[in-house]
Amino acid sequence: MPAVDLGAIHRRDRRVVAAGLVGITALSWAYVVYLALHMSSTLPTSAMAMPRWQPWGAVEFALMALMWAVMMVAMMVPSASPMILTFTTVQRDRLAQGNAVVPTSIFLAGYVLAWSAFSLIATLAQWGLHQAALLSPMMVATSPVSGGLLLIAAGAYQGSRLKNVCLSKCRTPLGFLLTEWRDGHRGALLMGLRHGAFCTGCCWALMALLFVGGVMNLLWVAAIAAFVLIEKIAPQGWPVARVAGLSLVTWGGWQLLGAIF
Numbered sequence: 001m002p003a004v005d006l007g008a009i010h011r012r013d014r015r016v017v018a019a020g021l022v023g024i025t026a027l028s029w030a031y032v033v034y035l036a037l038h039m040s041s042t043l044p045t046s047a048m049a050m051p052r053w054q055p056w057g058a059v060e061f062a063l064m065a066l067m068w069a070v071m072m073v074a075m076m077v078p079s080a081s082p083m084i085l086t087f088t089t090v091q092r093d094r095l096a097q098g099n100a101v102v103p104t105s106i107f108l109a110g111y112v113l114a115w116s117a118f119s120l121i122a123t124l125a126q127w128g129l130h131q132a133a134l135l136s137p138m139m140v141a142t143s144p145v146s147g148g149l150l151l152i153a154a155g156a157y158q159g160s161r162l163k164n165v166c167l168s169k170c171r172t173p174l175g176f177l178l179t180e181w182r183d184g185h186r187g188a189l190l191m192g193l194r195h196g197a198f199c200t201g202c203c204w205a206l207m208a209l210l211f212v213g214g215v216m217n218l219l220w221v222a223a224i225a226a227f228v229l230i231e232k233i234a235p236q237g238w239p240v241a242r243v244a245g246l247s248l249v250t251w252g253g254w255q256l257l258g259a260i261f
Contacts, residue, residue, distance in 0.1 A: 013088050013089075017085060017088045024077060025073070025077050028070050028074035028077070029074045032067075032070060032071050032218070032221065035067060036218050039137070039138065039216050056127055056130065061123060068118075068126075069115065071119075071221065072112075072118065075221065076111075076115055076203070076228065079225075079228050079232045079233070080170075082233065083173040083177075083195055084111075086177060087107050088104045090177055106185050107188045107189070107191055107195075109189060110191065110192020110193040110195070111195055111196040111199070112192075112196070113193060113196065114192070114193050114195075115199070117200075118200050122207065125208075126139065126211075129141065134146060136214075138217070139210075139211065139214060139215035140213070140217070144255055144256075147252075148252045148254075148256035148259060149252065149256070150209060150211060150212050151209065151251050151252025152249050152256075153205065153208075153252075154205040154208060154252075155244075155246065155247070155251075156249060158242060158244055158248065159241070159242050163241060164241075166202035167231065167237055167238065169202075170195075170198055170199050170232050171232055171233075171237050176195060176198075177191070180194055180195075203228055206227070209224060209248075210224065227244065231244075
């Protein structure tokens with residue numbers, strides 16, 4: 001009987017999962033781009049654009065929650081790919097040892113579920129800003145003061161201990177799996193949820209900055225997604241976070257001074 005090339009099997013599984021992640025990310029970005037272009041081309045009459053005088057109904061709330069959830073998938077799945085691929089490799093090793101395995105999609109589902117919970121919170125925040133007439137139709141904070149405060153808060157959080165702990169969990173896939181491993185489908189879902197929770201704890205303040213540059217500003221969305229990816233895969237992620245934090249605090253302070261004077 002010919003020997004089984006486990007290395008080739010691992011590489012094949014990783015390629016299959018990587019292709020799936022690329023497909024999910026591409027579809028999510030396509031949806032976000034479509035919404036952004038649709039909104040910008042139909043203002044101010046589009047129902048999705050939601051001018052400040054138009055109240056939200058259940059349908060509008062559900063559509064906005066969906067938009068946030070898909071946007072989080074588009075922005076966060078690339079930076080979570082090292083963890084997801086490592087989970088795939090560990091599962092293949094367990095199969096080679098005769099253990100039961102769980103599809104990687106279960107782990108991914110837990111991760112997406114965690115960010116979906118954040119999306120609901122973001123939708124509620126957007127609804128509050130909308131009700132207070134503090135948000136433009138393209139979902140940009142209309143008050144320079146609120147924008148400056150958001151920048152300062154996000155910058156300060158970049159240097160916090162909680163940010164450091166969460167970022168460390170996100171940057172060490174194998175270490176996370178060794179300390180958080182749980183067997184079975186339920187265990188994989190819980191691991192995905194926990195990893196998603198750490199990523200949310202790491203990046204929620206950065207996502208709040210979407211209200212500063214515009215939730216539907218594609219360049220701003222892409223810039224934040226790119227920074228999140230760099231922060232997680234760069235050799236020195238923590239210094240990157242601190243430098244960005246100082247920059248955000250400076251930017252926010254400058255914006256506040258401009259609003260005051």
